[in-house]
Amino acid sequence: xxxxxAALWGLVRETVTDPRAGAxxxxxxxxxxxxxxxxxxxxxxxxxxxxxxxxxxxxxxxGMMAAxxxxxxxxxxxxxxxxxxxxxxxxxxxxxxxxxxxxxxAMLLIACLxxxxxxxxxxxxxxxxxxxxxxxxxxLIGFGxxxxxxxxxxxxxxxxxxxxxxxxMVVVTAFGVAFLLALFLAMLGITPxxxx
Numbered sequence: 001x002x003x004x005x006a007a008l009w010g011l012v013r014e015t016v017t018d019p020r021a022g023a024x025x026x027x028x029x030x031x032x033x034x035x036x037x038x039x040x041x042x043x044x045x046x047x048x049x050x051x052x053x054x055x056x057x058x059x060x061x062x063g064m065m066a067a068x069x070x071x072x073x074x075x076x077x078x079x080x081x082x083x084x085x086x087x088x089x090x091x092x093x094x095x096x097x098x099x100x101x102x103x104x105x106a107m108l109l110i111a112c113l114x115x116x117x118x119x120x121x122x123x124x125x126x127x128x129x130x131x132x133x134x135x136x137x138x139x140l141i142g143f144g145x146x147x148x149x150x151x152x153x154x155x156x157x158x159x160x161x162x163x164x165x166x167x168x169m170v171v172v173t174a175f176g177v178a179f180l181l182a183l184f185l186a187m188l189g190i191t192p193x194x195x196x
Contacts, residue, residue: 011025016148019150023153024156027156039111043115044076045076052072101158105157120145147170
């Protein structure tokens with residue numbers, strides 16, 4: 001796989017403009033499982049670094065957010081856990097719906113999706129520093145890009161034709177996972193603080 005800046009930037013552009021084509025290029029790269037895990041680890045570290053930078057320089061988190069994001073270690077564990085959960089959900093739910101994708105490709109695609117989101121995160125930090133009101137717009141655009149790319153990636157991973165159907169599956173799965181996670185945390189006795 002060509003890892004030059006021009007090739008990677010071209011892949012990012014393709015991923016955002018045509019996620020299905022981007023997914024095909026990514027899956028066709030023939031990366032080993034070791035390289036896939038490294039890609040996941042790299043985007044986790046970059047994302048946490050940018051997140052910690054934002055918190056330290058521009059924000060003062062309180063309550064549960066402060067506890068969760070109190071240090072890089074907890075942030076890394078949380079970020080890695082979320083990305084792995086997304087990869088498992090993308091693989092398993094797609095297979096349940098008749099898709100033919102596999103977990104290594106799902107994990108690689110989620111890592112690449114997070115790589116795109118790291119770039120959005122960097123743009124958001126610059127916007128926060130230079131023109132704070134613009135950061136909210138960047139955030140909204142970033143959320144739209146996230147949903148667009150995730151939908152295209154899952155569709156291509158499993159060979160689904162309908163992007164609308166996949167989008168519906170993504171939304172329902174997200175709500176289901178959020179509910180189960182909230183239930184699990186409640187069983188552990190972890191609840192949001194009343195006064196934030």
